[in-house]
Amino acid sequence: MRVTNNTMIHSIVRYLTRQNEALFDRQNTIASGKKINKPSDDPLGMGRVLDYRQTIASIEQYQTNIQSGKTRLEVVDANLDLVDDLLEVVRAIAETEARGTTESRQRAAENIKNLYDQILDQANSKLSDNYLFSGYQTKTAPFSRDDTQATTFDQFTVTYNGDGGDMQFIVADNTQVTMDADGRPIFHDAAPGGVSIFDAMRDLIVGLENDDTAAISVQNGLLDQGHTQIQNIRSAYAPVLYQLKTAENHWQQYKPKIEDLLGTEENADITKAVVELQSLELAYQSTLATAARIIQPGLISFLQ
Amino acid sequence: MSDLNGILSIAGQALTTQQQAISVTSHNIANVNTPGYSRQKLVMTTSPPVDSAIGPMGTGVDAVEIKRIYDRFINAQINNASQELGRWDAQKDAVESLEMIFNEAYGYGLSEAMSEYWNAWQALSNNPAGFTERQVLLTRGEILTSTFNKLDSDLTQSQRDQDLAIEVTVSEVNRLAAQLVDLNEKVVSTESGTQTANDYRDQRDLVLKELSELIDINAFDDADGSVSVLIGNGRPLVSGTTSWQLSTQVNVSGLQDVVWLDDAGNPVMINNDISGGKLKGWLETRDVLIPGFLNRLDALAQTLVTEVNNLHQTGFDLNGIAGEVFFDGTGTAADIEVNANIVGDPSLIAASFDPLPFASAPGDNRNAVEIANLQHQLLMNGNTATFNDYYSSLVRDVGSEVLKSDSYYTHESEMLAQLDNYRESISGVSLDEEMINLIKFQNAYAAAAKLVTTADELMQTVLQMV
Numbered sequence: 001m002r003v004t005n006n007t008m009i010h011s012i013v014r015y016l017t018r019q020n021e022a023l024f025d026r027q028n029t030i031a032s033g034k035k036i037n038k039p040s041d042d043p044l045g046m047g048r049v050l051d052y053r054q055t056i057a058s059i060e061q062y063q064t065n066i067q068s069g070k071t072r073l074e075v076v077d078a079n080l081d082l083v084d085d086l087l088e089v090v091r092a093i094a095e096t097e098a099r100g101t102t103e104s105r106q107r108a109a110e111n112i113k114n115l116y117d118q119i120l121d122q123a124n125s126k127l128s129d130n131y132l133f134s135g136y137q138t139k140t141a142p143f144s145r146d147d148t149q150a151t152t153f154d155q156f157t158v159t160y161n162g163d164g165g166d167m168q169f170i171v172a173d174n175t176q177v178t179m180d181a182d183g184r185p186i187f188h189d190a191a192p193g194g195v196s197i198f199d200a201m202r203d204l205i206v207g208l209e210n211d212d213t214a215a216i217s218v219q220n221g222l223l224d225q226g227h228t229q230i231q232n233i234r235s236a237y238a239p240v241l242y243q244l245k246t247a248e249n250h251w252q253q254y255k256p257k258i259e260d261l262l263g264t265e266e267n268a269d270i271t272k273a274v275v276e277l278q279s280l281e282l283a284y285q286s287t288l289a290t291a292a293r294i295i296q297p298g299l300i301s302f303l304q
Numbered sequence: 305m306s307d308l309n310g311i312l313s314i315a316g317q318a319l320t321t322q323q324q325a326i327s328v329t330s331h332n333i334a335n336v337n338t339p340g341y342s343r344q345k346l347v348m349t350t351s352p353p354v355d356s357a358i359g360p361m362g363t364g365v366d367a368v369e370i371k372r373i374y375d376r377f378i379n380a381q382i383n384n385a386s387q388e389l390g391r392w393d394a395q396k397d398a399v400e401s402l403e404m405i406f407n408e409a410y411g412y413g414l415s416e417a418m419s420e421y422w423n424a425w426q427a428l429s430n431n432p433a434g435f436t437e438r439q440v441l442l443t444r445g446e447i448l449t450s451t452f453n454k455l456d457s458d459l460t461q462s463q464r465d466q467d468l469a470i471e472v473t474v475s476e477v478n479r480l481a482a483q484l485v486d487l488n489e490k491v492v493s494t495e496s497g498t499q500t501a502n503d504y505r506d507q508r509d510l511v512l513k514e515l516s517e518l519i520d521i522n523a524f525d526d527a528d529g530s531v532s533v534l535i536g537n538g539r540p541l542v543s544g545t546t547s548w549q550l551s552t553q554v555n556v557s558g559l560q561d562v563v564w565l566d567d568a569g570n571p572v573m574i575n576n577d578i579s580g581g582k583l584k585g586w587l588e589t590r591d592v593l594i595p596g597f598l599n600r601l602d603a604l605a606q607t608l609v610t611e612v613n614n615l616h617q618t619g620f621d622l623n624g625i626a627g628e629v630f631f632d633g634t635g636t637a638a639d640i641e642v643n644a645n646i647v648g649d650p651s652l653i654a655a656s657f658d659p660l661p662f663a664s665a666p667g668d669n670r671n672a673v674e675i676a677n678l679q680h681q682l683l684m685n686g687n688t689a690t691f692n693d694y695y696s697s698l699v700r701d702v703g704s705e706v707l708k709s710d711s712y713y714t715h716e717s718e719m720l721a722q723l724d725n726y727r728e729s730i731s732g733v734s735l736d737e738e739m740i741n742l743i744k745f746q747n748a749y750a751a752a753a754k755l756v757t758t759a760d761e762l763m764q765t766v767l768q769m770v
Contacts, residue, residue, distance in 0.1 A: 004732035005336065007725055014721060038407050039703025040400075040710065047700035050408055050415045054692045057416070058679070061423040068430040130433065130667060136656065138433060138667030163662055168673050170426050173680040176673055266409075299739040 133183030134162025156202035314364035315755035340510030342731035387580030390517035394585025425676035433666035438650035466590035520580030536577035619654030619671030624664030627654025
């Protein structure tokens with residue numbers, strides 16, 4: 001083939017351009033630490049990167065949701081634990097006063113009134129400004145009693161102001177964990193077999209004030225039943241907590257795997273890139289050196 | 305003619321011829337870097353001999369013609385390769401600009417905006433009456449819609465850019481056609497005798513190459529030496545010294561159609577008849593690729609608007625009133641926006657179901673959960689893909705388009721480089737060669753001069769004999 005000056009110059013320019021492109025590419029890879037710097041670097045990989053990122057963002061949100069759920073369960077459990085303790089005190093007083101005197105029963109009635117209000121407080125407890133036991137009516141105190149009523153009986157009769165709503169926490173794709181938020185089955189159960197703790201305390205107070213031994217003894221049994229009711233509710237939360245913890249463990253193990261996959265997909269192998277850069281540099285310098293030697297001389301340089 | 309005058313005449317002819325040869329050589333050297341130049345060569349031949357007693361006696365050298373060294377077939381190949389290269393060059397640049405629009409490599413794109421929007425619904429479900437959660441959801445919603453709007457306006461802007469490029473290119477084609485007419489005239493008038501218009505032909509070949517970078521052409525030589533050019537499915541652009549015009553005309557989409565004006569000046573739309581050159585690359589991007597991406601973006605926006613609004617309207621807000629639409633707009637990426645009423649009053653976000661018999665249900669998160677769950681439902685692409693799947697595939701396809709046009713571009717430019725090398729090997733000027741020729745002709749010239757002095761001396765000798 002007949003090779004002219006321009007043939008050589010053009011091919012050198014072409015090779016240098018190509019090598020510069022490759023050098024620029026490696027430089028980008030090393031500087032950004034990523035092998036995908038634009039979709040065309042690896043279109044399929046880019047698609048997977050977006051999927052992984054979205055999955056990770058979802059997992060982080062699920063973890064937040066699970067944490068909210070766990071916090072709620074813990075707060076509820078602590079509340080019920082306190083209610084249980086208070087109820088134990090009420091029951092002890094009722095047991096003692098079954099054999100008490102008229103005077104001691106009057107004192108005990110005042111005592112129980114205080115305990116009643118303490119338990120009412122717990123039933124009306126809030127988590128970040130939302131009532132825990134009023135169903136969907138989280139801005140309304142679930143239980144209330146009216147002090148302005150004429151009789152003790154009426155004063156200590158509670159009204160439930162909430163509804164039967166529950167609370168759902170999203171723990172995985174299209175999966176929710178549901179927690180009861182209705183205060184009635186806990187404190188004020190009207191269903192057969194259920195007991196209203198508030199009504200039992202109310203009747204105990206009235207019994208003590210009226211010095212009615214029979215009524216006091218009856219309440220003793222009902223309070224015992226109330227204790228069991230709260231214990232049952234608390235143990236019913238166990239599977240929910242288990243569900244949350246299982247989901248939490250799952251995400252804890254799953255997330256690093258996805259992060260790993262994301263890393264493999266988008267992170268550059270810096271060592272490899274550096275080695276490639278070095279060999280490209282060598283090639284580039286050789287081309288330059290060759291170019292310098294080939295382009296300069298011509299017959300003209302040797303003619304006198 | 306073996307007399308002394310004959311020798312002088314041969315010497316004179318030789319001097320002129322070698323000088324012409326040096327002149328051609330200098331023309332070659334001068335044009336070593338002129339694009340499209342084909343090296344030239346003085347064709348020398350012996351003058352007709354005269355009969356003499358001892359046989360035909362040579363009468364020296366004749367310069368016959370200045371010949372242009374070229375391969376007539378290589379130009380057609382170069383033009384074909386230029387058409388393809390022009391097409392992929394334009395398309396590569398265009399899709400690379402689209403790729404920047406969709407570049408999610410560093411996040412902050414629609415994918416992330418969608419992700420955060422759905423997560424904001426989940427966060428709201430954790431605290432359905434929370435003012436902060438509601439505000440965050442609105443902000444995420446607004447980021448999502450403005451990301452849609454931005455993608456749409458960037459794509460549309462890119463489409464306008466292609467449109468402008470097409471308009472400019474059309475006038476460029478007309479300019480080149482006018483140049484061809486001019487060069488045709490020059491070639492025909494130069495070649496009316498027996499000569500060839502070497503330099504004008506080179507220039508014309510170069511114009512044809514430039515033209516084929518812009519649009520696919522079919523060029524052929526006419527008997528009189530002029531070149532005819534057909535474009536867009538056999539419509540004449542140049543024939544002899546006549547040229548036809550291309551123009552542009554706004555179509556129903558508000559974009560410029562490429563039209564060819566017939567003899568009567570009637571426009572004929574030739575968009576679909578253009579199959580090469582930059583015009584093809586821009587037309588393809590403007591009329592096929594960008595509308596394709598816009599449609600998919602619109603489909604995404606449409607489904608998102610419909611699904612979220614449907615659920616939102618079945619829900620009830622913090623005041624127990626049935627939800628309004630969450631997103632306003634006609635369901636395109638261009639005009640999707642968060643309902644201004646909700647932006648003004650976050651309590652209008654419908655996170656709950658019907659609160660009856662109560663006035664409202666601040667703790668009810670069931671509708672928020674329903675909406676958050678849309679994220680993972682297969683609502684796109686005939687119920688086979690989630691929103692995110694659908695968008696990922698869009699980004700992936702943009703990347704593939706870039707990769708495709710990039711590899712076509714590389715392939716075609718390699719091809720053209722090879723053809724250019726081949727052309728250069730035939731028509732290119734080699735300075736070494738020219739230097740050798742120069743010395744060769746210079747020596748011949750010096751020898752011819754010596755002939756003159758020798759003949760002169762011989763003449764003196766003869767005169768002295770008298």
